[in-house]
Amino acid sequence: MRPGDMPGRPRRRPDLTLPMPRRDALSSLAVPLPLPPPASAPPAGAMHPPAAPAAAGAAPPPLAELERVRRVGSGAGGTVWLVRHRGTGREYALKVLYGNHDDAVRRQIAREITILRTAEHPAVVRCHDMYERGGELQILLEFMDRGSLDGHRIADERFLADVARQVLSGIAYLHRRHIVHRDIKPSNLLIDSARRVKIADFGVGRILNQTMDPCNSNVGTIAYMSPERINTDLNDGAYDGYAGDIWSFGLSILEFYMGRFPFGENLGKQGDWAALMCAICYSDPPEPPATASPEFKSFVGCCLQKNPAKRPSAAQLMQHPFVARPQPLPLAAPPS
Structure with a gap:
């Protein structure tokens, strides 16, 4: 999950023009977008389970079992973190919304999350759950490892x-x-x-x-x-x-x-x-x-x-x- 637009100077857009691949090259079709910066190396001897996507319909993990790996961006609405479930190694995006919202907004967001948790489609980012801690609203989402298409040119x-x-x-x-x-x-x-x-x-x-x-x-x-x-x-x-x-x-x-x-x-x-x-x-x-x-x-x-x-x-x-x-x-x- 990546944040929305950020103010700043216009930037040159990288060209995503891609040549038609050979049939035997399909395994290397990853889009040449920059990956997020690598997480800091774990201490010697520490091991993480291999990351795996969250299974559809699986119960969302408790907030206490999620460790923040790194911040992957911030925008007008909040900050997005890459988080990992300690027990399974599954990765998620955790969006922490800015500000303390009044009760009416919180109730409306809770109703929307209830609806969005039922949305299951290959082209829709999965919404897993919402947490409240210290007055903050935090939304657990599917993590997309190549980020947004903002700022990229696709000429092909x-x-x-x-x-x-x-x-x-x-x-x-x-x-x-x-x-x-x-x-x-x-x-x-x-x-x-x-x-x-x-x-x-x-x-x-x-x-x-x-x-x-x-x-x-x-x-x-x-x-x-x-x-x-x-x-x-x-x-x-x-x-x-x-x-x-x-x-x-x-x-x-x-x-x-x-x-x-x-x-x-x-x-x-x-x-x-x-x-x-x-x-x-x-x-x-x-x-x-x-x-x-x-x-x-x-x-x-x-x-x-x-x-x-x-x-x-x-x-x-x-x-x-x-x-x-x-x-x-x-x-x-x-x-x-």
Whole structure:
């Protein structure tokens, strides 16, 4: 699990363009993203059990049995730690939320966690449990060892189609369960060493955002909001959260391809939020460059319709030729 956007200067995005692998090279298809820094070496003679993923449906471990290995990031909502269960060696992400929230927010978060614990899908980060200690809320999540896709360029359309297909399947699953994410963006799309891509930070992030003053909201989140969510006058005051997720998804996929924020790197996700919102609401939707395939251009155009009623659902987008066309070789190697 990785945190959300962090303020800072724009950074050059590494290119994730990948050559088509040979059939005998599938075991080495790990995405070339930087791994988190290694944990400090254990004392001489100390041994840890081999790490293993948490089994689906397994009872979450008590907080007292989790040891913090290292901090893997921090954002506007809290700090995320890699933790290991002492008894089994299983690794998790523990998100410690900032601040002491009032009883109403705590109850709402507890209700959301109860729902999210039932969400089981290959493209959705598993939410295991929530703890309270010393007034802090701590959420136990599935750990994704390669972190978020924020800041990375994916110029290979075959790889990008595989990423889009996985994320769409997760969005479609959430929407079938009447769960709207509301904060789809590159930093909330995580990847592991087997190239599995999963959606993170749904539910709780939405609650915390609702408790903030809109003028102090994270600009990186505003950057991916649909025009009608920012300016309700654009759609007669109606907001369809499902269609809003599709806009955010399309903008994120286009950002991966372009290697920069689609509305302009000079405007930037960390710039003047009022200028950013004007660009989103009143300028034409961004388009892929001329080098993109017709299928990709069509796919992005479907997602970035200004009129939310014209945006296809996630299930409908799964049938689009960009993600539905056959792949010459599988792009994701099975976990070892």
